[in-house]
Amino acid sequence: MTLNSGALRPPLGLRLQGVEFRPPELLRWKLLSRRGDFRFRCCRSCSDKVVPNRRIVTVAGRKCLDKSEEWQSDLRKNNHKVRVQAAPARRFASSQPELASRQEKYFPRCTPRNSGPPSRDTPPKRDTGIANARDWGINLLTEQVNESGINEDGSTWYRESGEDLGENGYRCRWTKMGGQSSDGSSKWKEAWWEKSDWTGYKELGVEKSGRNSEGESWVETWREVLHQDEWSNIARIERSAQKQAKSGTENAGWYENWWEKYDAKGWTEKGAHKYGRLNEQSWWEKWGEHYDGRGSVLKWTDKWAETELGTKWGDKWEEKFFGGVGSRQGETWHVNPAGERWSRTWGEEHYGNGKVHKYGKSTTDEGWDIVVNEETYYKAEPHYGWAEVVGDSSQLLSIQPQDKPPGVYPFLDFGSSTLPPQGGSPPTTPPQDGSPPTTPPRTQ
Template sequence: MAASSRGFSTPFCLKPRRFDSSPLHHHHRGFEFRKSRNRRRFLDFRCCSDSVVPIRRTTGSGKSAEKKAEEWRFDPKKSPHRVRIQATPALPFGSTQSQFVSKQEKFYPRCTPRNSGPQSRDTPPKRDTGIANEKDWGIDLLNENGNESGTNEDGSTWYRESGEDLGENGYRCRWTRMGGQSHDGSSEWKEMWWEKSDWTGYKELGVEKSGRNAEGDSWWETWQEVLHQDEWSNLARIERSAQKQAKSGTENAGWFEKWWEKYDAKGWTEKGAHKYGRLNEQSWWEKWGEHYDGRGSVLKWTDKWAETELGTKWGDKWEEKFFAGIGSRQGETWHLSPSGDRWSRTWGEEHFGNGKVHKYGKSTTGESWDIVVDEETYYEADPHYGWADVVGDSSQLLSINPRERPPGVYPSNFGSTPPPPDDVPPDM
């Protein structure tokens, strides 16, 4: 679920295209490791100028919002540069089964023994892909505990282990981990899958993967899905989270993402993401969040900014709050030059719920507006992906069988909430 699901295009002028890693263009917004004829390829996001004036928006979530990306316009008389805003499409989250097909399996599938060990997983995760559903991870825990290892025909080695850990309060964790490395040790990969449960009704499904290739590119990602009872409302809640990162072995480049989604049985929903990236002289950040209280109140916000080592900085942020057709939107677009000159434009909208909208704003170049227009207010009071959807996509999580609880024994920490994941990306 990418950030575009909030119904807004990126506030920066980004026009993605492919280019080889050498030579590097001066302005890049993100990158992705890929193998193509022994050359890495990056995603090049060309950053344009700022100075954009938002006009009427169509907000909302879901597929309809993706089709109705936020509209923008520019005023060549008031803006220092011509600006073109283009929404960046979300990158699909492919199945891990298709991503991790080795060369041996691809070209010689009939020569690979059926009972051989796991093949090499030498593909890093993709950027801006959100939280995958459990079916895309293909979590398959072995029913029997055991250890095995072996050597493939190309000299690469592998291992696979599985087991079960037991603890207090009915805690049980079933896990399987595997890994391997090339014959010369220049590349390696590790994976671990698990499911957890206890007598409080807590259930967890998770995956962690990491790897390194011969070029020195490294990556790490984890995904978790949790079912528990909220300690305040006593409602069933499902929480999903994902963290991903990748680093280049030859460039000063890397990226990190953290995504989370929380749902309860009465429609309360919270979603958000934190992202960071760097490509040589330029760094960028992004944070966004959505909150639905299940009774019609909605809060959405986004904050994005970037900078170069030369001192140029630019960014965009906005926030909206609505309930029963009444609410407000406000935001700011800004730019800071290396010499310290700062340009900014602030804007706001007040929606009264009666077809009237008060629009106002100003910029450091002297422009301003303050008008009331007749305009129908539209917003989504419910997330396009909610409780019923996440329950339908969490069949493996819900099917986890906890240990049998002895008669007369009760959970000691009933309704406890798991701690939130750490914000700090490891080794970034």
């Protein structure tokens, strides 16, 4: 059995909040019936642009769309077909639709100011990496708010926002919100923030936690940071995400720690540590990538799993390349409940001239040692690097720090780290209940 088998990486059955999908309303189809079967048919002489007929009205001092006038559709006169182009695939999965921003979820059009945000009792998804800021939909309130209320079903909610100022031009704008059901079985909390100071440090962050009526609990934190490297003075962007969740009905849970680091000269580092459990099975995974920006590449992966009966198995490999010259090596292993171990090790030496030395052996007397003609393939640059992360960090880059008085120089602390150290050991089990987000702590 290999580590990639379905038994090793079972998905945790956490319900996702339903998302209603409606097809684009500008599609005007003609429905025809032929021998009892329905099908869609249109002709080719349609226009690529359809202009909706809508009005803007004012309700309680707010401008909003008048939904009394919807898209004009006349099936009796319409013999046209509009061209439908598939939207590009998104790099990271998200439980929220792109058609509506996160802020619109909390503040719908024409909604009274004192109405509470809807319940956010959806656990995060596994193996979705680090989402972009646009996927989080961070939209901080421009004024200070401190309000709470009770909904018709008895559930309660609160919403707060504010701004903290400190030394060295430190500024943190934040928004917190949360709520719980009338019986307390479902709770959720969220905090969003942005930080800046005179050194050029900028940060966006989100922390979410909660527990739903089925006993599922979770905590999720995401950060995106722009700062200047203390020694090289090169701009650097670092992103991280930590996610963990626990089932309420099974002995099941998972933990993920993701990080990405980029600088303006092409240096890139990426990695993840993962842990999961489903009843009697547990599994772990670690991987990393490092690009020095000058053609040197290091990649590695280590995966292993075990059962309560004592069966263990895993797989790991590593590759190092520079200028077409490099090596690959790895091991696959298995241990049965009696403690008997089987393993197979392998390696490759790439000389850069079209020849590759391959060798390996196993505990069952397998062995090989050959030289073959083979083209070496590796990528000296990440598929997602500095240019891409800058393009996806427009909200981070647009953070406006406080004005610095003339003649004032920022204090630089060369002994501090802008991000917490990565690669720590995950907890043995995810938390029983989500920890409440607090006002974001100052990390300067």
